[in-house]
Amino acid sequence: MSKETSTWLNTHVLIGFTDKRGHAWHYRADHQGTEPNHYPGPIPITEVKRRLFGWSAEPARVFVEDRFGLRLAEHHLGVTTSDTGDLLAIHTDEYGIHQYSTWLLDNVAALLDDGLAIGSAGLLRERKQAWVSVEIPDNITTPEGVQFRPNLLACSSHDASLKTRYKRVVTNVVCDNTMNLSLREDGQEVAIVHKRNSALHLLSAREALQIVHTVADDFAAEVKKLCQTTVTDRAWKAFLDAHTPIPTEPGRGRTNAANKRAALTRLWTSDSRVSPWKNTGWGVVQAVNTHLNHEALIRGAGRAERNMTRVMTGELAKHDRTAAATLHKVLATV
Incomplete structure (x- = not known):
């Protein structure tokens, strides 16, 4: 891992519940910057908004320049950052921007029950991708000795590399790995394409995902079956x-x-x-x-x-x- 990548991970990725899970495997104390990115308990939503999502993705006109001069590229949409003006991507004008704060924080809050909190959040690829993971406070240990943390993972992008997704996964505590909830492919996520006027239908999403509280029993059953x-x-x-x-x-x-x-x-x-x-x-x-x-x-x-x-x-x-x-x-x- 290069120092630049390590510095990014230790400043643009926030890790919560370290009293339960320990430090992330990419943790480097000397790359933390002025504020530690590890939290002993849940990550306050205000911290995620301030440190990661304190900017917005803004639509911008796209121009092309050639021997005929500078012309507007009709039917195209640029996406730039509100704080620095960095260009994140260029899309067709059918593209719909999904603001991270709205889609990864506000929508998730509307999906979930009380007793759940943010366990990790981060920005990748120069802020072109982002995620927020919502977890229960305590680790769960199966009779077979497998310790894990159920999650609802919400992720999105501004460069069309990812649909906006809400998916059930687990963190395997012993190796700090994220694993699939089960060996089935159905019912594990809800995905929304970046289109104009796209929206998350909260009731249908909630029913499809069955939310985080059902992850523990499902995953523990899968572990038991495999251990046997x-x-x-x-x-x-x-x-x-x-x-x-x-x-x-x-x-x-x-x-x-x-x-x-x-x-x-x-x-x-x-x-x-x-x-x-x-x-x-x-x-x-x-x-x-x-x-x-x-x-x-x-x-x-x-x-x-x-x-x-x-x-x-x-x-x-x-x-x-x-x-x-x-x-x-x-x-x-x-």
């Missing part, structure tokens, strides 16, 4: 062959595959974030998720930024589901 799934050493090797096959031809691909298999096996056998659940289905999912979050090769972005982007786009959830589906296929044949 036995994965022998032979099945683990078969899983590696299916999940990360080694190419027959020598080269970078073969080397990368061998390195990934070695890293997954080390997590499986001797890493405290995974090894307590060795020889179970949960151990398999945990090994794959932890490797992707903390050890997989990253190109073109910092690890923390890439991890959060994967969560917001749903890519991480697909990885979890794919790993579990591969495991079930392997167990049916071994």
Whole structure:
């Protein structure tokens, strides 16, 4: 992680409930700036508005300049920041701006019950993306020893890289990883396209998401099922062959595959974030998720930024589901 990326993460990302979860893994004390970005309890909504959302995205006219001079680009819309004038994106005039403060704070407050508070919030990609995570105050520990925090994650963008989404996820406390709520794809999020006059229908969104209080039981049931799934050493090797096959031809691909298999096996056998659940289905999912979050090769972005982007786009959830589906296929044949 470059110092610039670390400084951004430690000033433009706010982490709450550190008395329950500890510091975020990207925490660097010397990159905190004048105000710490970690809070022992919930993050006050006033802090999120002041430190992250104290500006707005403003529409701007777009011009083109060529040998015919300077002309207005009709049917196009620029998006700029109200405080610095930075250009965030250029869209067609059908694009609808979703202000972070409205869509990630006000709408979420209307969706949720009392007893929930902001657990994390942040800006990424030079403020082109943002998220707010709402959580219950206490960690939950399953009988199998898996400690987690249920979340409702709200995220959006100004560069069309993300729809505005409200989704149920969990934070796995032992590794500070975000994980998909379940291996199902249905009913886990509500997405709104950035179009003029787009709106969130609160009642239908609430019914679809079933809100954060239902996350604990659903996730705990998934953990129990996976922990009761036995994965022998032979099945683990078969899983590696299916999940990360080694190419027959020598080269970078073969080397990368061998390195990934070695890293997954080390997590499986001797890493405290995974090894307590060795020889179970949960151990398999945990090994794959932890490797992707903390050890997989990253190109073109910092690890923390890439991890959060994967969560917001749903890519991480697909990885979890794919790993579990591969495991079930392997167990049916071994």
